[in-house]
Amino acid sequence: MPYVPTGKLTDLPHGHPCETCPVRPITICRGLDAATLAGMRSLGTMQRLRSEQSAFHEGDPAKRVFMVTQGALKLYTLLADGRRQITGFMFPGDFLGVSVDEEYAFTVEALKNTELWWFSREAFDRFVGEHPQIERELYRLAAHELAEAQRQMVLLGRKAAAERLASFFLSLLERTERVSGERETSFDLPMTRIDIADYLGLTKETVSRMLAHLRSRGLIRLQSQSCVEVLDRDALRGMAQGETAEVLG
Template sequence: MQRLRPEQSVFHEGDPAKRVFMVTHGALKLYTLLADGRRQITGFMFPGDFLGVSVDQEYAFTVEALEETELWWFSRDAFDRFIAEHPQVERELYRLAAHELAEAQRQMVLLGRKAAAERLASFFLSLLERAERASGLPERTFDLPMSRIDIADYLGLTKETVSRMLAHLRSRGLIRLQAQDRVEVLDRDGLRSMAQGESVGLA
């Protein structure tokens, strides 16, 4: 098992891909550096997610802990042997890969077509749905372990815009902040309408 402190890296972009990891506790962010030095966060990982499952010889992104995090890790060879011996795990990984592809496609739409309020509403809905998949129950709240800057770098916005859109969703009665890192959804249908551009929001 590997334990990480907040901001501690699991691996860096370009490192040799020698291990596969599974998140058992906490949360992580994945990011890559653009040619001009800007950071683009490409996703977030939570308990049950796998890291480093790739045919490439190098990791394609950097992974960093958002909070106290625990990981199980396996060598690539040991992981390949385990998968060969447990075909049900291979099927589950295939399902997860298909889900990640769908998330990547949604992210492209999010960045390319949606206004700022729509982006944040979509992101919050995805976190709520993820919390429901983890618990197997309907949920009204979800954790928000990432910083406002992290959210901005994921959604292609500025930190100031994220704060403004957060205030906008609150003023519309769609969400409530139970804490800086805990969100309660007050109006799920309204949040979905905002995410789909059906509500009058801010650009």
């Protein structure tokens, strides 16, 4: 029976302990067994990034693939006048295999101190050639990414500001649960309000206001500026899915 990603860690084919992120564009983050990952790592070079340092920039020749082992990163694209769209975040266990173009189509920048491993494209291609089962896995994972990308298109194209934030929070909560393997009621926000805004297609002010709105409705509580507690998960999900006709009330 073919492996079908469902977003639940327990459904992974090999039970690899690496966690998953709900929001990743060209990143591939799961489904490789420990031996495979060890093999990949033996080809790789470890690199530490301090907060705000970049692994690479949009337009750099795409010579490397990456795997995150610690920390968190954001992926973004800039328009000519500086407008920025964050297309995803990366967390430990996420893999970035941009075997698509000559140049990176986006910039990858650390949200905090981060450790990652990189491999040359050639070494990676050789490795994949020697491990054919990876091929299919990569395809399935890429297809899973595509489904995520579609969800993000729905969010950006059709959801109201409060719905976007609710969706984002739900994704982060579910990711936290996949990592811990337990039911969770709170999660961490390793990114700034501006980063959230640039991911959700909003401004930092709107993010702030919608945060206040979700709070005043009793859906969430801020344990700190970067820790969100979910008080009413069903209502949050309802809002994320656009069930709430009157978003502001």
